[in-house]
Amino acid sequence: MSIINKNFISSNLVRNLFMIIGVAAVGLASTQALFRDVEQSQQGVFVVGTLDMSVEEPNGQVAESIVVNNVGESSNIQGGKTWVVRNVGSLPGRLNFGVDNIRNIENGCNEPEALVDVTCSSPGVGEGELGQNIQTQVTLTKNNTATQVILATLATDQAGVYKEQWIANVSNRKIPPGGSVEVTFAWQTDNYAFGNEVQSDSVMFDVVYELEQITGGV
Numbered sequence: 001m002s003i004i005n006k007n008f009i010s011s012n013l014v015r016n017l018f019m020i021i022g023v024a025a026v027g028l029a030s031t032q033a034l035f036r037d038v039e040q041s042q043q044g045v046f047v048v049g050t051l052d053m054s055v056e057e058p059n060g061q062v063a064e065s066i067v068v069n070n071v072g073e074s075s076n077i078q079g080g081k082t083w084v085v086r087n088v089g090s091l092p093g094r095l096n097f098g099v100d101n102i103r104n105i106e107n108g109c110n111e112p113e114a115l116v117d118v119t120c121s122s123p124g125v126g127e128g129e130l131g132q133n134i135q136t137q138v139t140l141t142k143n144n145t146a147t148q149v150i151l152a153t154l155a156t157d158q159a160g161v162y163k164e165q166w167i168a169n170v171s172n173r174k175i176p177p178g179g180s181v182e183v184t185f186a187w188q189t190d191n192y193a194f195g196n197e198v199q200s201d202s203v204m205f206d207v208v209y210e211l212e213q214i215t216g217g218v
């Protein structure tokens, strides 16, 4: 197997997602009286990016996805990204991490795949088998100390697991004004983990960061 990291999302879809996230953020701000910043990332394959987040203004909402596409049969799948998340506001914030909208896409079945896979629609969202075979790991680096905080897969039903493990395993999610942390999201599998059932399959997902205002000084 091999991996390509490719933006399959049309500009229209990106705009639509942008609008959806924007509306969601406004809804949260009005109902919870908290300012919230939502950013999602689209990059993959061990690149580094910076998220400038502020809890003072609901700005900077972007909607991006990561796509892992299975295009071959001979090598391992692996990739990842490190984000530097900065609180550029003047209020302390609590950082949340999540993976949403996991879409395991079938992309049809070729001849050897059809022998072992009975869900073969195209695009067949939810019918792909690639994500359940990909192990993911999230590492938080704070004050030069790296801690593994999440272990999961990219199976469709795993979306809620990321946020749950983040909250359970990150003892202090606070980022003070001017502070920053690094978050690394990595995924991998090997060519012994699966067979022809993943041919032409792909998996898309959104990595979501939220920095919410800390009230009461906690």
Ligand SMILES: [Ca+2]
Binding pocket: 106, 117, 118, 119, 120, 127, 128, 129
């Ligand atoms: Ca299938």
Ligand SMILES: [Ca+2]
Binding pocket: 106, 109, 113, 117, 127, 128, 129, 196, 197, 198, 199, 201
């Ligand atoms: Ca398949």
Ligand SMILES: [Ca+2]
Binding pocket: 106, 107, 108, 109, 110, 113, 197, 198, 199, 200, 201
């Ligand atoms: Ca397929």
